[in-house]
Amino acid sequence: MKSADTFRIALRGILSNKTRSFLTMLGIVIGVGSVVLMTSLGASVRGLILGQVSSLGADTMVIFPSTVEGGGGVPRVGFDSLTFDDVTAISQLSTVRTVSPVVFIPGDATYGSQKSQPQVIGTTENFFINQSVTAKVGRLIDAQDDQGARAVALLGPDTAKDLFGDGNPVGQRIKVKNSSFLVVGVANPLGAQFFQNADQRIYVPLSVAKEITGQKYVNYMTLSAATDSDLALADLTAFLRQRHKIDNPGNDPKKDDFVVHTSKQAEDILGSVSLSLTLFLSLIAAISLVVGGIGIMNIMLVAVTERTREIGLRKAVGARGKDILQQFLIESTLLTLIGGFVGIASGVSFALIIALIAKKFLATYVFAVSFGAIALAIGVAASVGLIFGIYPARRAARLRPIEALRFE
Amino acid sequence: MTTTPLLEARKLCKSYFNGEVETPVLFDVNLQINSGEFVAIMGPSGSGKSTLMHILGFLDTPTTGAYFFKGKPTENLDDDALARIRALSVSFVFQSFNLLPRTTVFENVMLPLLYHPSIHEREREKLVKHAIELVGLSDRSSYLSNQLSGGQQQRVAIARSLVTEPEVIFADEPTGNLDSQSGVAVMATLQELHRLGHTIILVTHERTTAEFAQRIIHILDGRIDSDIRNNKQKSAAQVHSLK
Numbered sequence: 001m002k003s004a005d006t007f008r009i010a011l012r013g014i015l016s017n018k019t020r021s022f023l024t025m026l027g028i029v030i031g032v033g034s035v036v037l038m039t040s041l042g043a044s045v046r047g048l049i050l051g052q053v054s055s056l057g058a059d060t061m062v063i064f065p066s067t068v069e070g071g072g073g074v075p076r077v078g079f080d081s082l083t084f085d086d087v088t089a090i091s092q093l094s095t096v097r098t099v100s101p102v103v104f105i106p107g108d109a110t111y112g113s114q115k116s117q118p119q120v121i122g123t124t125e126n127f128f129i130n131q132s133v134t135a136k137v138g139r140l141i142d143a144q145d146d147q148g149a150r151a152v153a154l155l156g157p158d159t160a161k162d163l164f165g166d167g168n169p170v171g172q173r174i175k176v177k178n179s180s181f182l183v184v185g186v187a188n189p190l191g192a193q194f195f196q197n198a199d200q201r202i203y204v205p206l207s208v209a210k211e212i213t214g215q216k217y218v219n220y221m222t223l224s225a226a227t228d229s230d231l232a233l234a235d236l237t238a239f240l241r242q243r244h245k246i247d248n249p250g251n252d253p254k255k256d257d258f259v260v261h262t263s264k265q266a267e268d269i270l271g272s273v274s275l276s277l278t279l280f281l282s283l284i285a286a287i288s289l290v291v292g293g294i295g296i297m298n299i300m301l302v303a304v305t306e307r308t309r310e311i312g313l314r315k316a317v318g319a320r321g322k323d324i325l326q327q328f329l330i331e332s333t334l335l336t337l338i339g340g341f342v343g344i345a346s347g348v349s350f351a352l353i354i355a356l357i358a359k360k361f362l363a364t365y366v367f368a369v370s371f372g373a374i375a376l377a378i379g380v381a382a383s384v385g386l387i388f389g390i391y392p393a394r395r396a397a398r399l400r401p402i403e404a405l406r407f408e
Numbered sequence: 409m410t411t412t413p414l415l416e417a418r419k420l421c422k423s424y425f426n427g428e429v430e431t432p433v434l435f436d437v438n439l440q441i442n443s444g445e446f447v448a449i450m451g452p453s454g455s456g457k458s459t460l461m462h463i464l465g466f467l468d469t470p471t472t473g474a475y476f477f478k479g480k481p482t483e484n485l486d487d488d489a490l491a492r493i494r495a496l497s498v499s500f501v502f503q504s505f506n507l508l509p510r511t512t513v514f515e516n517v518m519l520p521l522l523y524h525p526s527i528h529e530r531e532r533e534k535l536v537k538h539a540i541e542l543v544g545l546s547d548r549s550s551y552l553s554n555q556l557s558g559g560q561q562q563r564v565a566i567a568r569s570l571v572t573e574p575e576v577i578f579a580d581e582p583t584g585n586l587d588s589q590s591g592v593a594v595m596a597t598l599q600e601l602h603r604l605g606h607t608i609i610l611v612t613h614e615r616t617t618a619e620f621a622q623r624i625i626h627i628l629d630g631r632i633d634s635d636i637r638n639n640k641q642k643s644a645a646q647v648h649s650l651k
Contacts, residue, residue: 002522002529005522009522016510309506310508312506313506313508313519314519314523315491315494316467316494316500316506317494317495317499317519317520317523317568318491318492318494318495318496318520318523318524318572319491319495319522319523320487320488320491320492321488321491322488400468401467401494402462402467402468405467405502405506
């Protein structure tokens with residue numbers, strides 16, 4: 001028997017009972033659709049999370065102060081365990097290219113009646129190198145500003161928009177915590193970093209921030225590694241433990257009074273979290289595929305019983321067991337494949353709709369579809385049809401012609 | 409000169425088994441049928457005539473005894489070989505027509521060609537049209553099988569049985585589900601096919617139907633009771649015109 005004939009017979013079998021075929025297919029549609037949707041959402045969320053980290057640059061590191069009592073190992077920006085002496089000492093290390101301490105000035109910024117709630121960062125010019133900050137208008141804050149303790153400010157693009165709308169802020173004076181600052185520039189957008197808006201900032205010279213806050217410690221420091229970031233991490237950790245007289249041979253982060261983060265580390269952790277989330281959700285979706293497959297087997301068994309006389313007739317006119325087996329296998333596989341394609345279409349559509357909605361809230365959300373997942377879904381759909389079709393098809397193929405013909 | 413019979417049964421026995429219980433149906437049936445014959449196998453219901461037909465038509469196998477087809481033994485044939493014989497050499501007309509529902513006359517008649525090992529796709533249409541023409545249903549070719557009357561459905565089944573040009577056509581109570589007029593029309597078609605050279609084996613419990621055949625074999629309680637030449641063979645076409 002020619003395969004085109006078998007295919008036509010199988011298609012007729014599906015179409016002759018449209019409602020039933022559709023309902024049977026629904027299990028596969030939902031299964032494949034949710035696998036595709038989950039992997040697509042996973043890919044988007046992964047991209048979103050990694051985007052938070054990658055804008056920092058691959059060799060960027062951040063050292064946060066921490067506490068040894070209780071909540072050790074957790075970054076505490078308000079803690080005093082990192083001093084300016086630590087910063088100076090770290091800058092001497094061969095594994096470190098540049099280091100810049102950060103001191104926050106808490107409080108709102110105002111320009112006339114306009115108000116903004118930025119993060120006010122007192123830092124040095126190295127910060128701009130470490131975090132790739134560049135000036136869109138005007139200039140960055142430089143070493144002279146810091147040495148002269150000049151009350152100048154560089155605005156993040158969002159802060160500039162809050163205070164000045166579309167106007168040019170350069171040359172204007174803004175107020176932060178009762179101090180007046182001359183705006184010298186506006187930075188280019190950075191996007192989000194660790195889910196904080198890095199564009200809602202005001203940068204001022206470190207010396208000015210120290211003067212205003214009277215702070216003797218740093219809130220955190222950013223570094224750019226001169227070597228591989230893993231190597232720099234090990235070097236820094238050992239160095240700071242020695243300086244702070246911490247005995248920690250077991251590498252227990254709870255015993256340290258500081259936390260070193262590298263971009264790579266953060267990427268790895270966030271990446272694996274989102275990956276395991278995707279895998280978990282896909283697994284649940286895959287279970288519905290198996291359930292769908294059992295539905296297919298059930299319906300194919302009904303079809304075999306219902307068409308026993310037809311099978312008997314086909315055998316009486318010369319069909320071999322093989323021909324009947326093929327007919328039913330192709331029918332079940334076709335059923336799951338059609339369901340698979342409909343499932344892919346609906347999964348991708350849902351992912352697209354979600355992406356369009358998410359984009360309104362998260363500008364960096366990107367619609368992503370994993371073609372590997374789609375190929376896998378088609379493969380799984382076809383195999384579900386084959387595997388769950390085998391038992392009913394074999395039953396059909398083994399029917400004895402005379403018994404099948406007599407079947408009522 | 410002796411010619412090899414088309415079908416030859418030697419001491420054919422058939423029993424059905426229901427668990428431990430054996431129900432014998434056929435006892436030592438000896439039978440020869442030559443090519444070109446029109447034979448009626450007649451007997452009351454339960455006599456074993458249908459079982460005999462199923463064995464002769466390769467739908468079933470005997471319990472003991474030997475069955476020779478065109479002089480060759482058939483006892484060692486596997487399922488695929490039996491399917492091949494059904495595709496090439498024999499065909500059936502059933503009491504209940506057994507047409508595919510919601511399927512056109514044309515497609516029903518084409519069905520055996522799908523499983524024929526040597527007839528090419530290009531020849532199918534010509535053969536199907538010819539078979540439908542022979543049973544006089546050319547104008548109904550695109551009708552669905554369930555849109556036809558019983559008599560017409562049985563003629564579709566006859567067209568299906570001759571489309572592969574088999575060596576023998578088995579008809580199992582072909583008039584059983586039909587009114588007498590349609591029944592006679594179906595018998596006229598079978599007689600016409602016989603006239604054209606087909607070998608036809610008819611199974612019936614009605615004497616009036618059996619009388620359209622050349623030779624009548626009586627089966628009673630699983631044994632051949634009589635095997636006679638029918639000297640009073642009726643012409644179905646004539647009977648039909650009288651009605």
